[in-house]
Amino acid sequence: MKCHNCGHWNRISVNKIFIEQPSTEAKVKAMIPMYEPLEIVNCSKCGKVIAESRGLISEKLENPYLFPNMM
Numbered sequence: 001m002k003c004h005n006c007g008h009w010n011r012i013s014v015n016k017i018f019i020e021q022p023s024t025e026a027k028v029k030a031m032i033p034m035y036e037p038l039e040i041v042n043c044s045k046c047g048k049v050i051a052e053s054r055g056l057i058s059e060k061l062e063n064p065y066l067f068p069n070m071m
Contacts (some may be wrong), residue, residue, distance in 0.1 A: 001041075001050055015039040043051040 001012050014035040021030040037051035 003043040003046060003050050004050060005048045006043060006046040008043055010041065010044055011048060012051050014051075023024045 014037050017036060018031040018035050019034055021032050023030045037053050038056050039053055040049060041051040041052075042048065043050050
């Protein structure tokens with residue numbers, strides 16, 4: 001996960017879960033991957049908190065290289 005303060009990439013332990021989103025077509029299920037951090041993680045470079053165990057992280061927001069049009 002990229003630190004919002006200094007831009008350093010850090011590795012964090014997460015549980016990957018899928019959240020179903022409403023779809024316009026009845027036979028199609030839209031599943032959005034979300035990540036739940038297992039612990040509070042500080043950036044290894046600047047020391048700021050980058051992930052807390054009580055929140056979900058969306059892959060679209062944290063990795064702009066996977067979804068360049070979403071930013």
